[in-house]
Amino acid sequence: MERSSSLVEVARRAKVSISTVSRTINQTGKISQETQEHVRRVMRELGYKPNRVARRLRAGGKCHLLGLIIPNIQNPFFADLARGVEDVAFRNNYAVLLCNYDEDADKERFYLDVMQQESVDGIILPPIHEQDPAVWRVVRSGMPVVCVDRSLADASIDRVEIDNRRGAFDAVNHLIQRGHRRIGVISGPADSSTGRERLAGCRQAQEQAGLALTADLIRYGDYKQESGRSLAADLLALPEPPTALFVSNNLMTIGAIEAIHALRLRIPEQVALVGFDDLPLAAVFNPPLTVVRQPAYDAGRSAAELLFQRLETPARPPTSLVLLPELIVRRSS
Amino acid sequence: MERSSSLVEVARRAKVSISTVSRTINQTGKISQETQEHVRRVMRELGYKPNRVARRLRAGGKCHLLGLIIPNIQNPFFADLARGVEDVAFRNNYAVLLCNYDEDADKERFYLDVMQQESVDGIILPPIHEQDPAVWRVVRSGMPVVCVDRSLADASIDRVEIDNRRGAFDAVNHLIQRGHRRIGVISGPADSSTGRERLAGCRQAQEQAGLALTADLIRYGDYKQESGRSLAADLLALPEPPTALFVSNNLMTIGAIEAIHALRLRIPEQVALVGFDDLPLAAVFNPPLTVVRQPAYDAGRSAAELLFQRLETPARPPTSLVLLPELIVRRSS
DNA sequence: GTTTTCGCCGCAAACGTTTGCGCCGACATC
DNA sequence: GATGTCGGCGCAAACGTTTGCGGCGAAAAC
Known part of the structure; x- marks a missing residue:
């Protein structure tokens, strides 16, 4: 019990309003250099960490969380893929909500719901099959989705496939x-x-x-x-x-x-x-x-990058990436 | 853009107050059977899904999210472990925030921060080493933590180890x-x-x-x-x-x-x-x-169960589980 | 000297919940 | 008939942010 340290705490200590603190954090609005310095110092002193939950509640999107729904993390292919996603997410200061749907449509639907309830910024997944009403509902709701590995029978959404x-x-x-x-x-x-x-x-x-x-x-x-x-x-x-x-x-x-x-x-x-x-x-x-x-790691990486691009320019036309697999001839053939 | 459907929407349609709706959802407080039925019907009609973010913001804990921080999901051991955690989480209607810290103390610290910022209900992790100040800070802040696989040099927190x-x-x-x-x-x-x-x-x-x-x-x-x-x-x-x-x-x-x-x-x-x-x-x-x-899946499962037990009875004395590994003699020896 | 402009900042509403408190009516008690 | 009890429900505050709008003081324009 020591961390509360909200915006208001910082504001109180810095003798400014919470708006000013918020704006120095996000570099939005006009705040003088000196005030910013001062606020930042107080934040450091208090070890202030913004509350991501409040942030997501307020702003809906743009909140540093993305969802990854895969069949099974125990499959090395998906483990690599997940790692690719996570590395890109980490570089962008994002965290990843990971779910295994086990090739079970109900579970997939459940987790899609969770993603929406958590208002993640976007979802990466291999849809369970090509016509997937649950995924469609999510897409129609305006949530950015990118398909990876498997895809939907419709070219209108971002995808990265392997040939x-x-x-x-x-x-x-x-x-x-x-x-x-x-x-x-x-x-x-x-x-x-x-x-x-x-x-x-x-x-x-x-x-x-x-x-x-x-x-x-x-x-x-x-x-x-x-x-x-x-x-x-x-x-x-x-x-x-x-x-x-x-x-x-x-x-x-x-x-x-x-x-x-x-x-x-x-x-x-x-x-x-x-x-x-x-x-x-x-x-x-x-x-x-x-x-x-299969370039699983790259596929995950590319999918995440595609997602970030879409977050930045929502109007960008959907792109479809196809990665080449490589036949490695060893001795079993 | 179609689903907003908040508590107030349900309340409006059901002609009751939002408190009533909230209370029928959580089975808390005294609401008559008929009212409950009615509210539930309206919720079904609207396809209402509670917003987990708002819920977490309001209540801090008890909000159906737990954090799992592991070295690397590409290691089959941790993949199994993660799967064990996730299965238990799923059964309890929880989602899992997964992070790989790559044996990097800075990354571990970063993700611990994220977990707090996301106000997860609890954290499961193998600490990077036995004296881990970052983990200690989190524990002291009151956040339920259970160590799995590796542990801290202190018996006061829940742990599941393998012998x-x-x-x-x-x-x-x-x-x-x-x-x-x-x-x-x-x-x-x-x-x-x-x-x-x-x-x-x-x-x-x-x-x-x-x-x-x-x-x-x-x-x-x-x-x-x-x-x-x-x-x-x-x-x-x-x-x-x-x-x-x-x-x-x-x-x-x-x-x-x-x-x-x-x-x-x-x-x-x-x-x-x-x-x-x-x-x-x-x-x-x-x-x-x-x-x-190593019973990796079981370790994950047990860790999650321990965590849920702690959430239910926070005062429960810390328990330490040790699982037995099994020597499988095949032919390389 | 009055008005306009503009940079800097604060007020307060909103996001969707949970929950303490209190109100109201019905019924029991004296 | 006055008082107490209690079940059922609503009001409004709070959680920690972001953000539109507006205020205020100083400099600039007239």
Whole structure:
């Protein structure tokens, strides 16, 4: 119990009005140099820290808080992304409200509400799917929103995406170059933009190579480890099993490796493997994992920068950034 | 621009005073059943959501926001921990303000300030070291704080720790059982409680086995990957190199594996390896990694629960929880 | 000498809540 | 019939800011 130290306390000690104090803090209005100096000194003496809550209540926006809603922070991809957002926020003296919605639409909606109730300055999120009424409501309410990773089926809002199609294309194409003809694909959810696009990339590579698009070699997972395991096991139990696997996210890749180990198959001799998204241990794995590395940190950084730009110029036309993933060929393929 | 819908709007539509509305929301004061029903109906019609900012401004605490300050969300340990905190928070209708301080005392201080300015209900954090004046200031100001993972050199505040000494002891003891006599240790920072305790555990195991405590086999890292790499390289380049390595966190373990690979050493034949803290790929690694698994998620969960308990009964004596780590013997040792 | 201009600053309202206090009517008590 | 009790509700202050407006004194313009 020692910190109260509000504007009025400072004003009292400095023998000026609270308006003067407020204005010296925000550099708004005309206050003489000497008065400013004096007020600043008193603030230092008292260790005054403005109350962000009161500030937000009064001013609505411009109040140094932004919201980040992601599926799951335990996914290294989103951890990197979150870190990118936070670093930019920190540089701009912003704090970040972080929420995990766990691929659950209700939870996403709940957290969107929280963001509005907290009157954050803006929200960064990968929408749970391309038509997302909850997100739309928020956008219509005037809240700045930028989509990252996944996006909405409408170009009118800021977004930063990763070229999923290209990444998947490169991965599968690489497998084809290595001589594989039967390539098993573990895709993401069919109703997510990333899932659809990565699958499209696979198809494109196969078509281009004149390969038949064998629907029996495609499985749809939920981006979680367990589905990777079971779907890979499924694929590898086929009468004519694939000689290579393309797994379209990191957690499912771990699951696929489980399945491969369980069958005592050797990578890459008996089954080659390319995963989407890098992992901390991937480079030192045995064999080192060939992956499509997504610039997750950069995506977060760019999204935050886009958001700050919009806060500065609200009328700016919506921009769409697309970042390039990178195929890192190691030894699992 | 559509939702304003404040208390006064609801009151106007329901033809009651704002006090009545507020009281039906919070179930405080005496309001007749019928009036409550009526008010609730109007709230539903308007889609009213209470403004958390105003609420926090007015009431100071009890306002559904808590702060979590961690070194780095990119570390899977802290990601799990954060998730544990968030899940409990979600169940209690709380949101989480997340910050990464990057082992930087200034940044920690900055974020502690932010937390106070945001008047969060409480703060969960691993203090940067055992005497942490910044954290002390916050505690003295009356803000509920619970330490997790690391702790302060004072028993008077809530804490949940993991038995680091025990974990390290088990790991090194296991190595000794396997016949190793020269065990290289990559420790954490000497001034962090986790670093000190893990090292103490090592020592205890070695003493108990009657092994000489060879200072030349101990290196102090900073819990980051690169230091793991260079220190392991250092250790393995010794005239009489260790036959086993104990690395006291996950990121440094990855670095150590890099170094081992660079030297083309085989695990565990030429050098055995036990890491502190599990990793997503550890179980499917080749060879699967022997690690001390920390219950990170549980630690976060417990910390949050402790915090909620304190919010409910502020006078409750400080409790100290210690969770047990688990040695998972796989094949790298 | 009177009026205008202008730089500097204070007053007070507003943001959306919570809450102590007090009012009013109904019913019980004497 | 006068007094006390009590349930149900409203009034208004407070939380710490920002900001439109207006005041005041001094310098400038006439």
